[in-house]
Structure formats: C-alpha cells, structure tokens
C-alpha cells in the first residue's frame with residue numbers, strides 16, 4: 059500500500075541532500091494496489107505455469123484511464139520463456155490491454171473516479187524465464203521456488219514490481235498432490251482434488267513489497283518448532299535433510315524474534331517459516347517465509363548460517379515491515395539487517411562477539427573501498443538492478459548505524475529505532491525519514507553526518523600526535539584528516555587517557571581537516587588511545603609526539 063505516497067502528496071517535502079526521486083521507476087501516485095491473489099497451477103509434465111490473478115486496485119485520484127503492471131512477456135529473446143496474457147476481465151466485462159516492453163497496460167472501461175475500487179482478473183501462462191525456479195534440487199527432486207529479488211517477480215507475477223507500493227497477497231496453488239506448498243502468511247485451505255492434485259491457499263494479511271512474495275512447492279519435512287506471541291515458528295526442509303534441518307533451524311529464530319519484538323516493536327507477520335530451497339544462494343528474507351540455500355542445512359548449527367538466520371529474521375522488521383521507498387535507499391533494508399544481526403549477537407553472545415563482528419565488517423568495508431573509492435551508499439546507479447546492492451550497502455550501512463549509535467548514545471539510539479519503526483511499520487520510509495526521527499529523539503542536527511557518510515564516497519583516516527603540557531597540566535592533541543580522496547567527516551571521537559593508576563575517556567569534536575585540541579588532566583598521561591570503544595569507522599596513525 060502506498061500510504062507514504064499519499065502523505066507526500068498532501069505534504070510535499072523536498073530533500074536538501076539528494077534528489078528525492080532519483081529512482082526511475084514510473085510510480086503512479088493515483089493508483090494503489092491493495093491485494094494480489096495468484097491462482098497458479100503447476101505440474102510435473104511441463105514447466106509452464108498458468109495463472110489467474112486478481113488484483114484489487116484503489117484509485118486515489120480521478121481520471122486514470124489505464125492500469126500499468128510489470129510482467130515479462132514471452133519472446134524469442136528469452137527462448138520463448140516469459141508470459142502470454144490471454145484475457146483481462148473486470149466486473150464480467152472483457153477489457154482491452156496491451157503487453158509491450160514487459161509492461162501490461164489494461165485499458166479501463168471508463169476513467170476512474172476518486173476512491174474507486176476495482177478488481178481485475180488477468181489470465182496468463184508461460185515458462186518463467188527467472189523469478190520462479192523450476193528445477194530439480196540437489197537430491198534430484200523436482201521443486202518450484204521463487205527468486206523475486208529485487209525485481210524478478212515480474213517474470214511470473216503481474217504486479218507493480220517496486221517496493222513503493224506494498225500490498226497483501228494470496229497464493230492459491232494447484233499442484234500434484236505429492237508436493238507441499240509454502241508461501242507468505244497463513245495457510246487457509248488445503249483440499250485434495252481429483253486427478254491426484256491438491257489445492258493449497260496461503261493468505262498474507264499484512265501489506266508487503268513484491269520482492270517479498272514467496273512460493274515453495276516441493277516435498278518437504280515440516281516441523282512446528284514452537285510459538286512466538288501466538289505465531290508458529292516452522293521449519294520446512296527437504297525430507298532427506300529432515301534431521302539436520304530440524305536441528306539447525308531449531309535455534310535461534312525464537313530468541314531473535316523475542317529480542318527484536320522487545321527492542322524494536324511488534325513482529326508484523328502471522329508466522330515465521332525457515333525454508334530450505336534451491337532458488338537462493340544465501341538467504342532471502344521473504345515476509346514470514348524465509349528461503350535459505352539448500353546447502354545451508356548441514357546439521358552442525360554453524361555460526362555462519364546461524365548469522366544468516368538472524369539477518370533474515372532482522373529483515374522482518376527492516377526491509378519487510380519498514381521498506382525503503384526507493385531502491386536507492388536500500389541500505390535501510392540491508393544495512394539495518396546487518397547491524398541488527400550484530401545487535402542480537404551483542405545481546406545473546408556478548409560484547410566480544412559483537413566487536414569481532416564489527417572488526418570483520420570494517421575489513422570488508424576497507425577492502426571494498428580500495429577497489430571502489432567513489433562508491434556511495436545512497437546511490438542512483440539503478441539502470442542495472444543487479445547492482446542495486448553491494449557488500450558496502452550491508453557492511454558500511456551497518457557501520458553507519460553503529461556510528462550513529464555512538465553519536466547519539468545507546469539509549470537514544472534505541473528510542474529512535476522504536477519510534478522510526480512505530481511510524482513506518484508496514485509502509486515505506488526514506489533515508490530522510492529515518493534522519494528526521496533520529497534528529498527528533500537526539501535533538502542533534504544529523505544532516506552533516508548523513509550527508510558525509512551516506513551520500514558521499516570516501517574513507518576516514520586520521521594522523522596525529524599527542525603531548526603532555528606539564529606547565530598547564532593539559533593534554534595537547536594534533537589530529538589531521540589525511541585520506542587522499544575529497545571526503546571530509548565531522549566526527550566526535552573518544553580518546554582514552556591512561557596514567558599509571560588513572561584513566562578516563564574524553565570525547566573530542568573534530569570539525570576541521572586539521573585540529574588541535576587541549577584538555578586538562580590531573581595525572582601524568584602515559585598512553586592515549588583513539589576510539590577505545592570502537593565507535594568510528596576509521597584508520598588512525600597516532601602516537602606520542
């Protein structure tokens with residue numbers, strides 16, 4: 059749903075920091091998709107799927123004469139894969155449509171009036187070129203698994219395939235009855251049909267972005283692991299991996315759900331299933347039904363896959379419930395999920411594991427920077443959607459949240475996070491929205507921080523010395539920013555001062571390229587350490603002068 063768009067129309071706001079609409083997707087503020095119901099038939103004899111889709115639309119303004127949906131059209135270029143639309147019906151009437159350049163345009167029978175609600179039934183079929191992977195899994199068993207990220211859902215589902223328009227969804231799948239079917243939300247029907255087929259109906263009552271629509275059709279071993287807040291936690295794995303999968307996925311989903319619910323706000327969805335699949339190589343955070351690589355299940359609860367589970371659970375809050383309004387703000391999803399994974403690790407496994415995670419992350423950021431010095435976190439290179447995220451979106455995005463926590467303080471940080479979640483849960487948010495909330499709770503002007511770290515490339519390197527001015531009993535610090543790129547960062551920085559028996563931490567504010575800072579000390583300092591609590595993403599060459 060696009061409540062956010064409605065707000066923008068009522069109260070236009072223009073960012074000083076970045077063009078608000080650099081994402082080129084043709085958004086239509088007059089049209090709001092409310093629900094998609096996909097009735098899909100799959101079979102063992104062909105990879106062709108047939109779909110009868112009902113889309114419910116609300117018109118937010120009068121005058122629309124057509125409805126635009128994304129759907130990849132069958133073509134020779136795709137070796138005849140893609141979808142062919144046969145008819146579109148609304149209120150019993152057949153409607154004219156065009157299907158060109160992978161856009162399905164439905165001609166409305168009459169110009170829409172404001173607040174009109176209409177349903178359209180679209181019939182199409184074809185072999186998905188991608189987006190729904192129909193293939194044997196690693197055990198040679200035939201499976202069907204979705205792979206919609208970021209905009210591949212349009213290969214098999216006619217939708218407004220962009221995160222700005224969130225909608226509820228239903229999957230009603232008819233499949234040979236040796237398969238089980240899993241999707242978003244709650245299973246509301248399972249009926250055996252003639253001809254050894256079964257109909258399974260899943261219904262998701264909370265609006266989500268299209269990349270989060272999920273479908274798995276396979277033979278599964280299914281375990282009801284437990285409950286959180288009255289919602290079931292489930293494991294769906296290949297029958298061959300039953301023991302290993304039930305063991306691996308038994309933790310830490312419940313404690314992660316509890317931690318995030320407690321610290322951020324209520325879990326938005328109706329269940330949480332962890333699903334083994336062959337359509338993704340890592341994890342895919344699909345709302346309420348997370349897909350993991352089929353190789354993730356090994357039966358040893360290793361740390362690597364444990365952290366993927368935590369990351370995908372964290373996404374249920376950030377990415378899924380609070381969704382970036384534009385693709386250029388994708389760090390609101392990946393940077394957040396990465397940092398909130400670390401926050402759960404800090405909570406569950408302790409400070410050392412947390413700092414270890416930050417250090418690993420820093421190394422990734424530094425390595426990426428060397429090869430890509432001009433990379434910005436909020437970016438507009440969206441012409442190739444395979445580049446919508448990079449490892450930097452995850453790791454530097456996470457570090458930016460960590461630095462923000464350092465600047466505003468841990469308590470204020472959490473206060474900001476809870477109020478941001480409360481305000482934007484189940485709708486969309488931008489980087490500016492997040493900044494405004496954090497400014498409100500902290501009382502700080504965070505524009506320079508956001509501008510320098512998110513909208514500009516660069517890295518932070520300090521070089522300097524310290525001395526003890528005996529006469530004045532002061533520490534004197536000379537510290538310059540020496541990175542070779544044109545970036546500049548105004549940052550507070552903690553300095554730990556150690557004497558023989560005393561020590562304290564002082565926060566200094568570094569607002570210039572070259573800084574000289576003095577502060578009193580009532581013992582003889584022997585050692586000074588910059589950033590003792592590991593709060594700033596930086597390199598420092600700092601010694602006694």
Ligand SMILES: [Zn+2]
Nearest residue numbers: 369373392395
């Ligand atoms: Zn992620």
